[in-house]
Amino acid sequence: MPQQIKRLISVFAIFIALFLIMRQVLKPESFGELGHYRAKAIQENTMKELHYAGSDSCAKCHEDILKDKSLGFHKQLKCEVCHGPGLKHALFIDKVNTAQIPDSLVLYKPIQRKDCAICHQINAARIKIQFDTINTSMIHQINVLDHNLMDLDTKVEYKCIDCHNPHQP
Amino acid sequence: MTQDKSKFSRRDFFKAGTIIVGGITVTSALAPFDGVLFATEPPKGEGKWYGIGIDINKCIGCGKCANACKLENNVPKAPFYFRSWVEQYTIKNDGTIIVESPNGGIDGFKQSVPDNEIFKSFFVPKMCNHCAKSPCVQVCPVGATFETPEGIVLVDENYCIGCRYCVQACPYGCRYIHPEKGTVDKCTLCIHRLKKGLQPACFEICPTEARIFGDLNDPKSKLNYFLKNHTCMVIKPHLNTGSKLFYNALSPEVR
DSSP, X not given: OOHHHHHHHHHHHHHHHHHHHHXXXXXXXXXXXXXXXXXXXXXXXXXXXXXXXXXXXXXXXXXXXXXXXXXXXXXXXXXXXHHOOOHHHHHHHHHHOSSOOOGGGSOOOOOSHHHHHHHHBOXXXXXXXXXXXXXXXXXXXXXXXXXXXXXXXTOOBOOHHHHOOTTOO | OOOOGGGSOHHHHHHHHHHHHHHHHHHHHHSOOOHHHHHHSOOOOSSOOEEEEEETTTOOOOOHHHHHHHHHHTOOOSTTOOSEEEEEEEEETTSOEEEEOGGGGTTOOOOOSOGGGEEEEEEEEEEOOOOXXXXXXXXXXXXXXXXXXXXXXXXXXXXXXXXXXXXXXXTTOOOXXXXXXXXXXXXXXXXXXXXXXXXOHHHHHOTTOOEEEEETXXXXXXXXXXXXXXXXXXXXXXXXXXXXXXXXXOOXXXX
């Protein structure tokens, strides 16, 4: 074999060896175990903080409201749909076991007109109402901007919840 | 120096050629690659293989899913960072299509076209399709985004270099660069909730149960029941992304 070929082979061998060593050092842990990625990244993604508790945890304390709700049109709505994420609220009660809940953990009460409008404002894309049947795909719609806006004598604005009980509308 | 031709004869060339070509033929016959099957059949993982179903007929456009996603996953509040959002499609009588998504639908929708001009109108909730042949995974130069064995497309935040290739590649617009972290961010199918036995936040919160979530490999799952009983379609099927987000009553106008 000519000498220049021999030299080339040795140069290549050195480069390949260097590459292998560097790869071993620089390759992140668990890379390539399941594919072209760090297998540990799946673990890291599961470590995130939770915010929504799920409806089961509400039943422990608020059984009466859930019973009310199960009789009305809103029976399939979960509590957190309107009241917002409640895991911290639920965990606090579990740990401390008292009704003395700090203000920061009291859940949102949707009492303004705009809260109801999010679902019930009339819109052509929403499914048209049918009052006689309870069907999951039907929703009662109203123009929240002019439906019984205020008391005509005192000019006090009505809230939706003055007439409708949101847990049993 | 002239080359010594006698050292590598024609006979040697054919010998070496036969060995190389023959070797390739034999190995490909033992493990055949069916191009047509690869292109048409979506891959099916082993064990759990998560998919999503959305019933457009049931969606009332309340935007609670978009809101829940932001709260659960600490997505920036600005109205252009979304992992999950709702669009209102309005098709007018003259055929023009209007697509609206004010703040992703979180603050509710206002009907912008009068009733008598509307041919049809509907809401389309959108989110990551968790494609089985994801374009975003294919373009990542460092392997920071990947499909898990359960069929969830995830981002490795500690490994992402923020090059934005995947943001460009996603045909559904489901990725954004997180303004504080500087890395790409997307729907994780709330894998942190799944591992604790809870549903993803947007599925948990949907008031009309328009969103169905389940295991495609389990014949008894809610999702398979939904797929069997409805005429379902994915968005942009011609792109062959292996999308696992199936819509019922999807109009061809939806892009």
